[in-house]
Amino acid sequence: MNDYRPAIIASSSSVAGVGAIAVLRISGDLNFNNFQKFFKVNLSKIEERYCYYTKILDGSSVLDEILLVFFKGPRSFTGEDVLEIHAHGNRLNIKNILDLFIKNGACRMAKKGEFAHRAFLNKKISLIQAEGLERIINAKTPLALSSGMSLLSGKLNQQYTELFKLFLKLKSALELGIDFLEDVGEEGHHKILSEALFQLGFAIKKLHQQAKHFNKELLSPHVAVFGIPNAGKSSFFNCVLGSDRSIVSDIPGTTRDYISEYLEFDSTTVMLLDTAGVRQSSDLIENFGIKKTLALYEKSLFRVLVVNPFDKDFFITTNPLINMEFDLIVFSHCEDIFSTDPFLPFVELLKGERFVFCSFKENGKMGPVSLQTEVGPIGPVFKKYEGPIAPLLKKFSGPIGPLAKNLAGPIGPLSCLNPVQVSKDQLILSSGPIGPGCNLLQILEKIVLYKIGQVSPDGVVAERHVSVIEQLFFEWNIFLDKTSKQSDIAILLSDLVLVEETIAELVGQIASEDVLNNIFDNFCIGK
Amino acid sequence: MSKTIYDICVLGGGHAGAEAAWIASEFNLKVAIVTMPNVAIASTPCNPSIGGVGKGQVVRELDALGGLMGKMADLSAIQYRILNESKGAAVQSTRVQVDKVAYQENVLTALRGRKNLKIIELKVTKITKENVFKIVCENLSEILSKKLIVTTGTFLGGKLHCGEIQAAGGRANCENSASVSSLFQNILSSGIRFKTGTPPRIDKNSINYKILEVQPTDTGAVNFHCLSSPFLRTLPQTSCHLTRINQSGLDIIRQNRNRSPIFNGQISGVGPRYCPSIEDKAFRYPDRNTHHVFLEPESYSLNTVYPSGVSTSLPSEVQENFIRQIPGLEEAKILQYGYAVEYDVINTQMLNHSLMCKEIEGLYFAGQVNGTSGYEEAAAQGFIAGANAALSSFNQAPLLLDRNQSYIGVLIDDLVTTRRDEPYRLFTARAENRLHLRDDNAVLRMAPYRSKFGLNNEIDIFSRNFLNTQNLISKIVHSRVYKNSETESLKKRYPSELGVKNVALADLLRRPNLKPTAVLRQEAENDGVFISEQAINCAANTEKYSGYILRAGENLDRMAGLHRKKIDPEKLATCSNISFECRLRIKKFTPQTFGQLSKIEGIRPATLIYVANQEL
C-alpha cells in the first residue's frame, strides 16, 4: 500500500524583517495533536477561516503574540490544510517561531517555491504559473547576488563575475552575427564567436572541476568595520583581536585600503576587516578610497559601524554612512556621556534592528566594551538599565527616554517588547561591561553566527551552488555539440536558452538590453 | 458655410505621416495631412535605403497589413540586397537602395490617389484642444480635426550643427518647427533632446570608381510587396561601391577634436550608439585605423552620392579634407555638407499601445518625434497610429500587435513601456520570438490583424487565399509519409541523409542538412503539386522552425501568463504585507501588470511572491 504523504512544510510568506507583521504558513495534512503544544488556544476548537488572537509557546515561555487562521484543505492556497500565523515581522522572531516547530519535528522548512508547487499539484494553479513565478524569483535572486553570496570566498565571487562576462560575450558574439554581420563581416564574426565559445567553455570546465571540491572552506564571510576617520574603528578591531598590536603586515591583496584578519568562528572562517575611514571629501584619492570602502560594504555579510556619539562630523547629512544599514553599532567614547550632551541625531542610530555596543576609554585606548542589546523576540533589544546607557537614560529624559520600555515615544515599537521571555540559548547574557579580549570575541561570534544562520538557514549554500554548476556543465556540453552541427544561428541562440537558464540561476538574468549594450561598448557598429 | 472638421489630421509628411494618412484614408473618413511647404513628402534625409535586418521584416509586416512602404520601395528600388543569407531563414532580410526622387514622387502619387485625403502645405505653429483639435498655421488659418496624429520627426525645436555654425532647422535647407512646449501650449512639454547626423553628399562625377570594389544587386531577392510578382523590378538596377577611410583620414578628424560639436560640448542631445558619426569612431576606437565607407547613389535624377559610414558635423573644410583622403574620393566634390541635428522628443511612456496619449483623447504620436530613428520604425508607428485613429472613429477596438507576433509589436511595446536614453532602433535581438518573426510568414502573421479592419480590398482577398493555401500545404506536409518502396528514390535525392525509411515529409523539412524550401518544392512537384514560391517559403520554414518555436513559446507562456496578469498598483501601494520600500516604488512606477512590477529595480522577491499569490 502506498502510504506516502507529503511532508508538512512551513515558511514565512512575507518580506522578512521589514513589515511590522509577517505571515508564516504551515501546510500539509495537519495533525493538531502535534501542534497543540505551541499554541495557547485550543486547536481542536478553532473553526476554519476565523481569526484567533493567541500566543506562541515554547514550553512555558511566550515567544510571541499572534493571530492564527486555519484553512482546511482543499479550501486553501496549496489545497492542503494550512495554518497561517500572523506574527511580529522581525526576522529573528520569525526564525525563532519556525525553529520551534522544526526542532520539535512538527514540520520542515519549505523549499523555494514549494508552496506554489503544492498548489500546482493540487490543481490550484497551473504548472506554467508556478514555474513562471519560480523563474522570476530566481532571476531576481541568483545565487551570486542573493545574500548567500556574501558567505562565499572572494575567489568564487570573482569566478562568477567572470562567468557572467564570458556568457555575455558569447551571447553578444552570436547576436553580432545576426544584427551586425555587415559591421563585423563573416570572417570577423567567425573569429569573435570561436573565441567566445572557447573562453566560456574553459571557464565552465574550470568551475566544474573545482565544484567537486567545494566545502565549507569556500564560506568565508566578511565582517567589516566602518566609520569616519578617528571614530575608533582600529581600536575596536584590536579590541576584538585581543591585542593592541597595530596590524599592517600579512595583508592579503596587498592593498592599503583595509586591514584584515581571519577568525575561526565555530567551523566557519570569518574575515574581519578594518576599512579606511569614510569622509566626504573633494580629494580625488580619498574619494577613490571611499568608493573601495563602499564596495567592501556591499560584499560584507556583517557590517559594524563605529561612531563617536559626540563627533558632529559623523552626523552631517552628506556622510554616506548615515543612510546605510548596519548589523552592529559600537559607540566609542561613552565616557563623556556623563559630562557632555551627546549629539542629538545619534538617537536615530538606535532605531532599527541592530545590536549596540558601548565602550569607555581607559588608559588612553578603547576600554571595556559592553553589549547593550540582546537577542530578543523581535531581534536585538536594549538590555535593562544596568549598562552604561542607563545613566544616559536618566540624564536625558528627552530623546533617549523612550528607549525604556515603559515610556512611549518615537522609538515606540521597542516598548511593546517583552525582553524577558526569551529562551536561554538565544539570549546573550552579559551582565555589565565586558573586558577586552576573548569575551568580546565570543559575543561577536554569537551575533555573527546568528546572522549567518539568517542568511542561510539550512547551511546548504555550497550544495546548491554545486548542483547548479553540475547542471551548467551538462547543458554546456549539449550546446557545444550543437554548435558544430547547426549552421542556423537563430536556432543556435534558441538552444543557448538552456545554458542561459542555469547561468541565470548562478549570476542573474541577462536582458537583451545588456547584450546590445555590450555590443555597442565593444564593437564599432553602424555605418 | 460651416468650416470643415476633419476626422483625422496628420501633422507631418515624413514616413510616419505618409503611412498614417495612407491607412486612415483607406477607411471612409475625412483625412488631412498638413506638412511644411518646401519639404518633400516621404523624403529620405539620410541614407537612401529601406529595409535591413529586422527593418526588412517590418516593411513586410507593414505591407501585409496594407501599408504603403513596401510597395513604394519596390517601385523606386535601384538595388536589392539579401542580408544574412548564410545565417538561416529566420534572420534573413532584404534591403533596397531607393531612388529618393522617385520614392517621393511615388508616395505623392499614391496619396493623391486617395479622394478623401487632403494634402495641405502649411507650417503649423500652435495646437490647442477644445471639443476638437484646433491646428493653427503660420498664415493664421485654422484646421479643425477630431483626431490628431503628430509625426513631426526631427523638426520640433530642431537645431543644425556644422562645425561652429549653428542654425535653427529641421534638416538641411528646411526651417524647423516650434519646440514641443510652444507648439502644444498647456498640453505638453518635453525636456528630452536627441541628436542624429548625416554625411556630406558627393558629386558622382568626381568619384574615381575604377579603383573601387563593386557591390552588385542581388537578383534573387524577393520584392517587399506581397501582391507583386516576386522578382519584378520597375527601375533599372545599379551597384554600390565600397571603399574605406584610412589612417590619414582619421588623423585629420583626430586633429580637429575641439572643432567637433559632439566633443566640444556644443551638442547636448544624445545620439545613437549604433549609428556613430565618424568622429565617434575615430575617438572611441583609437586602435582602429580603417572603417568601411559605402558609396550609395541617391537617384538617377541627382548627382549626389551618399557615403555611408562617415556621418559628421565637423566644419566644412575639415569634411573636405578627410573625405579627400578616402581612396576613390581624392578629387571628390562635396555638393552638400554633413551636419548633425538636435531635436525635441516626447516621453513615450505617456502613450498607450495604440500610440495615443493616455491623458489626451484623440492625440497620437508617431515616428522620430517618439525618439526612434529610421524610416521603417517611423512608418510602422505611423501605420499603427493611423489605423487606431481610424478604428476609434468607428468606436472599434484598437489594433494592438503582439510582440510575439511581429517586430512592429516589439517596437511599440518597447516604446510605451520603457524609458530610453538614446534614439531607439529595432534589432532582432529585441524580439523574444525571433524564430517566428520571419520574412516568409509575414502575410500569415499579419492576416488576423488585417482582417479586423473589416475591409475587402485586394490585400484582404490575397491574405485569405494565402492562409487557405498554407492550410492545404500543411495538410500535405503532415500526411505525406514515404513508404518503404519509395526509400530508394528518396536516397537518390538526398544522398546525405541516412534513415529515410518510413520518413514523413515534415521530418525531411526539419533536417539540419537539407534546405527546407528546396525539399518542399521538389517533393511537391514530384507529387504533381505546384505551389507559388512565396507559399513554399512560408510553409517549409514554418515546418523547419516549428519545434523551436514551440519550445520558445512554452518558455514565453510560462512567463507571459504571469507577466500579463493585471495588478492594481493603488491597492498594492497601501498594502501592509508589502515592504515600505517596495510600496514606494510601486507608487512611483504604477505598474499595471505583474511583468512590469517584476521589472522594477528593487522590487523584492517576497513582494513578487506575495503579489503573484494574491492574483493567481
Ligand SMILES: Cc1cc2nc3c(=O)[nH]c(=O)nc-3n(C[C@H](O)[C@H](O)[C@H](O)COP(=O)(O)OP(=O)(O)OC[C@H]3O[C@@H](n4cnc5c(N)ncnc54)[C@H](O)[C@@H]3O)c2cc1C
Ligand atoms: C540629418 C538626419 C540624419 C538621420 N540619420 C539617420 C540615421 O543615421 N539612421 C537612421 O536610422 N535614421 C536617420 N535619420 C532618421 C530618419 O530620417 C527618420 O527616422 C525618419 O525619416 C523619420 O520619419 P518621420 O516621419 O518621423 O519624420 P520626418 O521624416 O522628419 O518628417 C517630419 C515631417 O513633419 C513635417 N513637419 C514638422 N513640423 C511641422 C510643422 N510645424 N508644421 C507642418 N509640418 C511639419 C515636416 O515637413 C516633415 O514632413 C536621420 C534624419 C535626419 C534628418
